[in-house]
Amino acid sequence: MQLLVIVQLLLLLLVANAIPVIAKDILADRFSYPLDGYARFIDKQPWFGPSKTVRGILLSVLGTPLCALLVGLDWEIGLRVGSAAMAGDLFSSFLKRRFRLPSGTRVTGLDQVPESLFPLLACRNALSLTVVDMALGVGFFLIGEVYLSRWLFKLRLRDRPY
Numbered sequence: 562m563q564l565l566v567i568v569q570l571l572l573l574l575l576v577a578n579a580i581p582v583i584a585k586d587i588l589a590d591r592f593s594y595p596l597d598g599y600a601r602f603i604d605k606q607p608w609f610g611p612s613k614t615v616r617g618i619l620l621s622v623l624g625t626p627l628c629a630l631l632v633g634l635d636w637e638i639g640l641r642v643g644s645a646a647m648a649g650d651l652f653s654s655f656l657k658r659r660f661r662l663p664s665g666t667r668v669t670g671l672d673q674v675p676e677s678l679f680p681l682l683a684c685r686n687a688l689s690l691t692v693v694d695m696a697l698g699v700g701f702f703l704i705g706e707v708y709l710s711r712w713l714f715k716l717r718l719r720d721r722p723y
Contacts, residue, residue: 566688567698569632573639574677574702575709576628577646581617592616596651602658609654610664618647638684645683649675669707677702 585593594615597608622643629639652675657666681695690698 562697563688563690563694566690567694567701569634570642570681570684570698571701571705572632573625573629573634573642574646574680577621577625577643578650578676580621580624581614584616584620588616604659606658606661608658609651610658612664613651613654621647638687641683642680645680646676649677649679670703673703673706674699
């Protein structure tokens with residue numbers, strides 16, 4: 562088990578997911594354009610919804626590699642983590658729209674597993690992650706994200722608790 566690497570990756574996952582939220586708080590609606598361009602899927606529902614913006618995805622994918630250097634990982638690992646975390650987030654949003662859940666609806670597990678598992682899988686070979694490492698990473702992320710969300714709500718940094 563690679564506890565240090567798991568902690569480093571969890572920090573990057575936190576950064577990848579926090580950057581769009583922080584950007585929204587700082588920039589409000591400036592540069593905020595839905596990634597799906599308001600297009601509809603064959604079920605007449607949005608592909609992802611209005612909360613998944615080009616700004617959030619782009620800033621996360623560009624910001625996470627910089628933070629990777631700060632936690633002692635290569636920038637390319639940060640790029641993998643940021644890109645795969647956003648892909649996982651889009652995947653869960655896509656599924657939630659198929660279930661006709663409104664944008665912003667929280668679904669424990671579906672909100673955390675893809676956006677933590679996809680990056681861990683993307684880094685598996687480069688960091689020699691085992692199945693146990695990845696399971697621990699996903700588990701820690703799921704539990705940590707739920708508790709961190711409540712704390713951020715109390716600090717008024719989040720619109721609502723998980």
